[in-house]
Amino acid sequence: MVENKWVSTAADGDLLDQRVATSRLLGSDPSLVLHGGGNTSVKIDEPDITGRMKKRIYIKGSGWDLSSIERQGFTGLDLERVLELSTLDALDDLSMARELSSMRVDPSSPAPSVESILHALIPFTFVDHTHADAVVTLTNTVHGIDYVKEVFGEDVIVLPYVMPGFDLASLAARTFPELVSPKTIGLVLMNHGIFTFGSTAKESYDRMIELVARAEQAIPQLPENLPEEKVNTGDSSAQRVDLAKIRHTVSSYANKPMILTSSLNSHEVAFARDPHVSQLSQHGPATPDHVIWTKRVPLVGRDVEKFTEEYKSYFENGSEQSRNPVTMLDPAPRVVLDPELGMLTAETTIDRAIAVGDIYRHTIDIIRKAELLGGYSSLSAEDIFNVEYWDLEQAKVRRAQNAKAFAGRVVLITGAAGGIGFATAQHFLSEGAAVIGLDIEPTVSEAFTGESWLGIVCDLTDSDAVDHALDVAVKKYGGIDIVVLNAGVFPSTKMLVDLSTEEWRTVMSVNLDSSVALLGKVHPLLQLAVGGGQVVIIGSKNVSAPGPGAVAYSSSKAALTQVARVLALEWATDNIRVNIIHPDAVFDTGIWTPELLKKRAEHYGLTVDQYKRRNLLGVEITSADVAQLVVAIAGPAFSKTTGAQVSIDGGNDRVI
Ligand code: ZN
Numbered sequence: 001m002v003e004n005k006w007v008s009t010a011a012d013g014d015l016l017d018q019r020v021a022t023s024r025l026l027g028s029d030p031s032l033v034l035h036g037g038g039n040t041s042v043k044i045d046e047p048d049i050t051g052r053m054k055k056r057i058y059i060k061g062s063g064w065d066l067s068s069i070e071r072q073g074f075t076g077l078d079l080e081r082v083l084e085l086s087t088l089d090a091l092d093d094l095s096m097a098r099e100l101s102s103m104r105v106d107p108s109s110p111a112p113s114v115e116s117i118l119h120a121l122i123p124f125t126f127v128d129h130t131h132a133d134a135v136v137t138l139t140n141t142v143h144g145i146d147y148v149k150e151v152f153g154e155d156v157i158v159l160p161y162v163m164p165g166f167d168l169a170s171l172a173a174r175t176f177p178e179l180v181s182p183k184t185i186g187l188v189l190m191n192h193g194i195f196t197f198g199s200t201a202k203e204s205y206d207r208m209i210e211l212v213a214r215a216e217q218a219i220p221q222l223p224e225n226l227p228e229e230k231v232n233t234g235d236s237s238a239q240r241v242d243l244a245k246i247r248h249t250v251s252s253y254a255n256k257p258m259i260l261t262s263s264l265n266s267h268e269v270a271f272a273r274d275p276h277v278s279q280l281s282q283h284g285p286a287t288p289d290h291v292i293w294t295k296r297v298p299l300v301g302r303d304v305e306k307f308t309e310e311y312k313s314y315f316e317n318g319s320e321q322s323r324n325p326v327t328m329l330d331p332a333p334r335v336v337l338d339p340e341l342g343m344l345t346a347e348t349t350i351d352r353a354i355a356v357g358d359i360y361r362h363t364i365d366i367i368r369k370a371e372l373l374g375g376y377s378s379l380s381a382e383d384i385f386n387v388e389y390w391d392l393e394q395a396k397v398r399r400a401q402n403a404k405a406f407a408g409r410v411v412l413i414t415g416a417a418g419g420i421g422f423a424t425a426q427h428f429l430s431e432g433a434a435v436i437g438l439d440i441e442p443t444v445s446e447a448f449t450g451e452s453w454l455g456i457v458c459d460l461t462d463s464d465a466v467d468h469a470l471d472v473a474v475k476k477y478g479g480i481d482i483v484v485l486n487a488g489v490f491p492s493t494k495m496l497v498d499l500s501t502e503e504w505r506t507v508m509s510v511n512l513d514s515s516v517a518l519l520g521k522v523h524p525l526l527q528l529a530v531g532g533g534q535v536v537i538i539g540s541k542n543v544s545a546p547g548p549g550a551v552a553y554s555s556s557k558a559a560l561t562q563v564a565r566v567l568a569l570e571w572a573t574d575n576i577r578v579n580i581i582h583p584d585a586v587f588d589t590g591i592w593t594p595e596l597l598k599k600r601a602e603h604y605g606l607t608v609d610q611y612k613r614r615n616l617l618g619v620e621i622t623s624a625d626v627a628q629l630v631v632a633i634a635g636p637a638f639s640k641t642t643g644a645q646v647s648i649d650g651g652n653d654r655v656i
Pocket residue numbers: 038129130131164192193289
């Protein structure tokens with residue numbers, strides 16, 4: 001239930017401070033606005049630079065989210081000039097955007113909301129606009145208009161759906177004067193959302209909460225707890241492959257790597273399993289803005305190709321009547337409802353995929369409730385098309401495009417809690433990848449923040465633990481494209497005669513056996529990798545230039561190198577590249593304490609600095625240097641290289 005979160009401090013400061021405060025209150029409630037939806041404004045009289053008083057409207061700027069908006073997120077516009085636009089007979093979208101931008105008080109402020117003209121027309125200081133679930137539930141029903149009139153009476157003006165932007169503002173300008181009464185506290189836009197207004201920030205906010213609460217009371221509640229739905233049926237490794245297949249197909253139709261994330265909430269699973277889901281889910285979004293995230297309808301089942309065919313005909317029908325020439329967006333689904341796998345959402349980054357899931361989760365709730373009110377009905381495909389292919393919405397999409405080199409790719413790194421593994425994770429994350437880090441160290445789970453990082457504490461020698469980690473990882477990201485085998489132990493220096501069988505076995509088990517076992521488990525996923533699978537193995541200089549006292553370590557890395565060479569042969573036809581990096585003298589890792597470094601340097605009669613640079617180029621090699629090479633090998637420059645061994649050791653005459 002919507003809750004009035006007003007706090008007296010929200011009245012502190014000037015009008016813009018108050019505007020920021022209640023905008024954030026609205027933004028903090030996902031039942032009112034989601035992921036950048038909704039907008040707010042305030043009208044302020046203030047002097048310009050010459051001291052002349054000006055009427056201005058400060059409206060939410062594009063790219064800001066109400067939940068975290070700040071003063072600079074509001075764009076000031078000359079109010080009188082904005083109002084003049086509403087008197088035009090017609091105004092195309094790009095001209096409107098250009099005109100509004102030219103009215104900015106500060107040219108460096110963000111592009112003003114496409115609803116600027118409507119906000120300007122509403123004769124109140126504060127104006128709030130949301131796509132409240134309860135309001136769109138009422139309006140997206142077969143008899144929506146009757147419900148709206150019954151619930152809100154004369155307190156609100158009701159406008160039929162028209163395209164947001166100039167068309168809506170123009171309709172409001174024509175009809176407002178006759179519809180508005182002293183009782184009016186809000187405006188309901190059918191199939192879109194609600195506006196409230198007031199002379200203070202509190203008044204406008206209170207009215208929003210009051211009207212939404214009234215709508216909620218008119219809507220039957222869904223049963224609190226649906227029966228527990230189990231997503232996990234059958235073999236978990238087969239299910240990983242199923243998810244990777246869907247991600248692979250969606251990515252190929254999207255023509256870019258996509259993350260596919262699973263939602264395991266029982267409501268979504270139940271919806272995906274509803275015998276009527278094919279009918280219930282195909283009406284359209286709850287508010288037109290959502291089309292940018294979810295596309296018009298979800299895919300039910302796994303036939304991605306059929307979905308894209310239907311999308312193409314939706315595009316063809318829509319573009320025929322479009323006002324502007326339009327280019328088709330990728331036809332791949334963003335929401336997949338699968339009876340077995342539940343709700344899956346796809347996007348170029350995990351954050352965006354989660355946002356799609358949040359929006360569709362609310363949509364499911366809205367559809368369920370609207371069904372109890374006589375049936376869910378959304379806008380026509382043509383209306384939705386016009387928003388999806390609206391120039392101004394397309395600009396939002398273009399701004400959100402993630403151009404990072406590894407966006408949408410999924411990397412698994414073993415031994416990721418420190419040293420080379422940590423540095424490699426950091427580098428891949430900065431290039432836009434989603435990264436799964438496995439390590440026996442508990443610090444791995446918190447090694448990085450954000451949804452692109454999934455740190456899992458895992459003993460690589462425990463087969464069940466590895467399976468579980470892969471299950472969790474594939475449910476979160478939909479597959480694995482790149483595997484970096486970095487985990488390894490380097491026991492204290494010992495000659496073979498002093499080495500126990502247990503010590504030998506431990507090194508072989510961690511450095512070699514567990515890596516081989518992991519490669520076996522990830523092979524089916526790498527076959528389905530987006531852009532071809534890859535394995536990068538962290539070897540060692542010791543493979544080609546061993547020294548005394550590390551027989552177990554050197555042998556394990558030599559065997560792993562041979563494994564990689566054989567896999568390069570065996571997996572080439574699966575489009576999986578396998579390459580090896582041989583670092584040396586990387587001292588910024590957990591193994592090398594300052595004391596140990598000092599001891600080794602003294603052993604050679606060198607200072608620590610000389611010891612670190614004991615190579616042909618006289619350079620120090622860091623974990624970050626190795627990470628950079630790993631990322632480069634995984635990148636386009638090496639896309640035609642497999643089975644290669646690349647040294648990163650500053651030059652070593654024994655290796656050369
Ligand atoms: Zn809106």
